[in-house]
Amino acid sequence: MKVLVPVKRVVDSNVKVRAKADETGVDLANVKMAMNPFDEIAVEEAVRLKEKGVATEVVVVSCGPAICQETLRKALEVGADRAILVDVGDIEVQPLAVAKLLKALVAKEAPQLVIAGKQAIDDDANQVGQMLAALQGWPQAAFASKVEVSDGKARVTREVDGGLETLEVPLPAVITADLRLNEPRYAKLPDVMKAKKKPLDATTPAELGVDVAPRLKTLKVSDPPKRQGGGKVADVADLVNKLKNEAKVI
Amino acid sequence: MSTYAAPLNDMRFLMNEIAGLKDILSLPAFADTVDADTVDSILEEAAKFAAEQIDPINIIGDRKQSPKWDNGVVTVSPEYKKVYKLFCENGWHAMPGNQEFGGQGLPSLVNFAVNEMWRSASIAFALCPMLTMGAVHAIEHHASDELKQKYLPKMIDGTWGGTMNLTEPQAGSDLTAIRTKAVPRGDGAYLITGTKIFITWGEHDMAENLVHLVLARLPNSDPGLKGISLFLVPKFLANDDGSLGARNDLICSAIEHKLGIKGSATAVMSYGDKTGAIGWLIGKEGNGVAYMFTMMNHARIHVGLEGIAVAERAYQHALAYARERIQGAIIGDAESKTKPKPILFHPDVRRLLMDMKSRTEALRAIGYFAAGQMDIARSADPAVARKAQAYVELLTPIVKGWSTESSIDITSEGVQVHGGTGFIEETGAAQYYRDCRITAIYEGTTAIQANDYIGRKTAREVNKETGETGFTARALYKEVAAFADELAKDAKLGDIGKELQEAARALIDTTEWAVKTYGPEPQVASAGSVPYLKLGGIVLGGWLLAKSARIAQKKLDAGATDGYYKGKIATTRYYAKHWLVQAQALKREITEGGPSVLGLDEPLF
Numbered sequence: 001m002k003v004l005v006p007v008k009r010v011v012d013s014n015v016k017v018r019a020k021a022d023e024t025g026v027d028l029a030n031v032k033m034a035m036n037p038f039d040e041i042a043v044e045e046a047v048r049l050k051e052k053g054v055a056t057e058v059v060v061v062s063c064g065p066a067i068c069q070e071t072l073r074k075a076l077e078v079g080a081d082r083a084i085l086v087d088v089g090d091i092e093v094q095p096l097a098v099a100k101l102l103k104a105l106v107a108k109e110a111p112q113l114v115i116a117g118k119q120a121i122d123d124d125a126n127q128v129g130q131m132l133a134a135l136q137g138w139p140q141a142a143f144a145s146k147v148e149v150s151d152g153k154a155r156v157t158r159e160v161d162g163g164l165e166t167l168e169v170p171l172p173a174v175i176t177a178d179l180r181l182n183e184p185r186y187a188k189l190p191d192v193m194k195a196k197k198k199p200l201d202a203t204t205p206a207e208l209g210v211d212v213a214p215r216l217k218t219l220k221v222s223d224p225p226k227r228q229g230g231g232k233v234a235d236v237a238d239l240v241n242k243l244k245n246e247a248k249v250i
Numbered sequence: 251m252s253t254y255a256a257p258l259n260d261m262r263f264l265m266n267e268i269a270g271l272k273d274i275l276s277l278p279a280f281a282d283t284v285d286a287d288t289v290d291s292i293l294e295e296a297a298k299f300a301a302e303q304i305d306p307i308n309i310i311g312d313r314k315q316s317p318k319w320d321n322g323v324v325t326v327s328p329e330y331k332k333v334y335k336l337f338c339e340n341g342w343h344a345m346p347g348n349q350e351f352g353g354q355g356l357p358s359l360v361n362f363a364v365n366e367m368w369r370s371a372s373i374a375f376a377l378c379p380m381l382t383m384g385a386v387h388a389i390e391h392h393a394s395d396e397l398k399q400k401y402l403p404k405m406i407d408g409t410w411g412g413t414m415n416l417t418e419p420q421a422g423s424d425l426t427a428i429r430t431k432a433v434p435r436g437d438g439a440y441l442i443t444g445t446k447i448f449i450t451w452g453e454h455d456m457a458e459n460l461v462h463l464v465l466a467r468l469p470n471s472d473p474g475l476k477g478i479s480l481f482l483v484p485k486f487l488a489n490d491d492g493s494l495g496a497r498n499d500l501i502c503s504a505i506e507h508k509l510g511i512k513g514s515a516t517a518v519m520s521y522g523d524k525t526g527a528i529g530w531l532i533g534k535e536g537n538g539v540a541y542m543f544t545m546m547n548h549a550r551i552h553v554g555l556e557g558i559a560v561a562e563r564a565y566q567h568a569l570a571y572a573r574e575r576i577q578g579a580i581i582g583d584a585e586s587k588t589k590p591k592p593i594l595f596h597p598d599v600r601r602l603l604m605d606m607k608s609r610t611e612a613l614r615a616i617g618y619f620a621a622g623q624m625d626i627a628r629s630a631d632p633a634v635a636r637k638a639q640a641y642v643e644l645l646t647p648i649v650k651g652w653s654t655e656s657s658i659d660i661t662s663e664g665v666q667v668h669g670g671t672g673f674i675e676e677t678g679a680a681q682y683y684r685d686c687r688i689t690a691i692y693e694g695t696t697a698i699q700a701n702d703y704i705g706r707k708t709a710r711e712v713n714k715e716t717g718e719t720g721f722t723a724r725a726l727y728k729e730v731a732a733f734a735d736e737l738a739k740d741a742k743l744g745d746i747g748k749e750l751q752e753a754a755r756a757l758i759d760t761t762e763w764a765v766k767t768y769g770p771e772p773q774v775a776s777a778g779s780v781p782y783l784k785l786g787g788i789v790l791g792g793w794l795l796a797k798s799a800r801i802a803q804k805k806l807d808a809g810a811t812d813g814y815y816k817g818k819i820a821t822t823r824y825y826a827k828h829w830l831v832q833a834q835a836l837k838r839e840i841t842e843g844g845p846s847v848l849g850l851d852e853p854l855f
Contacts (some may be wrong), residue, residue: 073291187291188339191341
């Protein structure tokens with residue numbers, strides 16, 4: 001069974017992001033980039049499936065500028081078998097476009113399972129996995145915290161409001177990874193050394209026959225308003241009064 | 251508490267722009283092993299491992315659960331054990347090893363950068379693999395194939411540890427006083443008896459076996475250094491299939507209570523209390539000390555790296571505190587009376603942090619340059635190789651002596667930034683100050699480094715063809731002066747160039763004095779040797795910072811916007827105005843101050 005894992009290059013989660021002065025987007029100049037943390041979890045899950053003998057090959061894909069090769073190489077270092085870069089150049093590639101690119105790759109690669117991160121930490125869109133499932137007409141199980149694959153089915157435990165829900169989906173299917181699905185491993189040095197020798201192919205939206213022109217327009221990106229200092233309440237009665245009459249929450 | 255973040259931008263810059271990574275990677279020794287992208291990935295993965303795994307256990311080994319000794323058995327904290335295991339499993343332990351035995355065969359320069367990270371995160375922890383790899387190198391270069399095959403693979407991957415046993419109670423810096431005995435047993439093995447002290451990680455439970463390398467004397471051997479041989483003495487004898495056999499007759503009879511590096515066990519080792527510990531000779535009889543010397547440059551440069559690493563960690567810790575702590579109005583800043591600012595805005599806190607930062611970067615530049623020269627010394631071109639090797643020889647005492655001495659000042663400044671809380675262990679600043687103190691002592695004290703620098707590496711270094719004395723030092727300092735002359739004309743960095751010019755001149759003059767004085771007045775030269783080491787360190791650090799600043803300026807002129815480049819120039823300017831200016835005073839201290847060192851008669855002390 002082949003597993004396809006899309007990975008996105010995003011601002012490193014430790015970086016404090018700032019809006020550009022002209023409010024057209026987030027300032028990415030000289031900012032450390034890394035693999036989207038949910039995608040790291042997705043890669044880890046796919047590699048574990050391979051180690052369990054469930055999956056036979058793990059293919060990672062990134063849709064973005066050529067520098068996304070770095071992100072793909074990180075996935076190769078922790079155990080993915082090969083990588084595909086969809087080089088979109090400098091344009092902003094939006095969730096629907098990514099889903100369509102993945103659909104085209106699914107047609108070529110014929111994976112039985114796509115494991116994606118549930119969302120990317122830069123735009124927090126949380127759409128690609130669901131859109132891909134819809135475009136493919138495949139079942140989907142989003143926000144997975146546990147995945148078991150056997151007999152052509154995946155049993156997926158997902159975190160929902162108020163508890164855990166377990167779904168069973170026939171393969172092929174799309175699963176999106178939540179935070180507690182697993183803890184990604186550290187790359188081992190010998191695997192870091194070998195990653196460069198693993199295949200990394202490049203293609204383009206044109207080759208895949210997908211129109212990736214943006215359909216959403218960003219109007220403005222600004223820093224969140226500065227927090228105003230809070231006030232102290234004199235006693236419980238004062239607190240209740242404020243909650244009732246000022247905040248109007250009780 | 252701060253968390254460690256490897257200074258990857260400075261590391262990459264130095265590797266690429268100062269140490270010659272590109273040329274090194276194209277050397278035949280490395281061309282098929284590793285490329286620039288992979289080096290980058292290695293640095294990133296190591297940075298992650300150092301920050302997330304090793305840095306958090308530094309405090310555990312120091313103040314929460316140091317190694318415990320009980321009846322010969324040393325137990326470390328579960329956290330140390332866990333990280334050691336992961337460190338080995340992930341291949342970091344094997345990294346510096348020879349490919350033939352499971353290592354990666356990477357350039358020294360790459361190992362150096364990665365090792366800086368381990369040591370910044372925890373000197374005490376990093377000492378364990380460092381000592382093992384020291385033993386590995388000795389076995390690899392000098393032991394028989396049989397010993398190599400039996401011991402190296404497990405030592406390289408960290409399953410077994412290695413230690414170095416030189417010191418005895420009466421034999422510290424002077425190894426001729428060694429008394430540990432080795433008696434041939436008749437079957438090729440030897441029986442070892444004696445006591446060794448200060449054995450770093452001499453006993454612990456992270457590795458399943460320990461392989462002790464022990465300096466000892468054979469019966470009727472030469473009473474001097476030539477009578478000392480090197481023996482391999484394992485804790486558990488190894489069976490031919492590599493499994494563990496009988497426990498050898500050696501025991502850790504105590505561990506020391508220390509000022510710093512408390513996370514590591516410093517053992518007193520007793521060999522042969524019952525029947526004699528079984529050991530095997532490494533190489534030839536009487537060559538033990540010579541074998542130790544072949545590893546000396548490597549070992550010393552790596553102790554120097556400990557100084558650089560802990561200075562960096564102390565700087566990061568102090569900077570985090572200075573950004574966060576709010577205290578007092580800022581002089582000359584009226585606004586700060588109503589809108590308090592962190593102490594980073596106080597001019598003297600700035601000075602402390604600039605001092606820590608600029609000195610650390612200067613030390614790192616010398617260290618990385620020297621590590622790069624170690625690789626270039628493997629060049630196929632004999633002239634290139636010879637020059638690089640000569641630079642390694644010359645720079646080794648500076649990297650060791652000056653980085654470690656400086657780290658004591660820098661970590662002390664780190665305590666100072668914290669004010670009163672710096673004196674309290676909970677803030678963590680004090681640990682770096684305590685941990686680095688040993689680095690100026692072990693693997694040859696600063697005095698030994700300074701004597702090596704002024705003597706063997708300068709005044710006693712004779713060119714076999716021309717008869718010129720101190721020719722490597724002279725050639726290098728001439729290069730520094732020529733660069734300074736050029737930089738002095740630079741429109742933007744001329745002020746730095748002028749300071750470097752004067753400092754280089756002071757170093758050249760003092761070197762001429764040293765070459766002249768060393769023979770006729772050895773005590774006067776020796777009395778000035780530590781200040782001379784300091785002078786060499788300051789000027790060479792300034793040279794490499796100034797070279798870095800010029801490259802940074804070129805990048806900025808070409809449109810680069812990375813704040814790192816601006817920072818490099820500002821840091822270099824601070825260093826020029828605060829450290830290069832000291833060269834003149836040091837020149838006088840060295841050339842005029844010697845007799846006064848010896849001016850008080852012994853009974854008057």
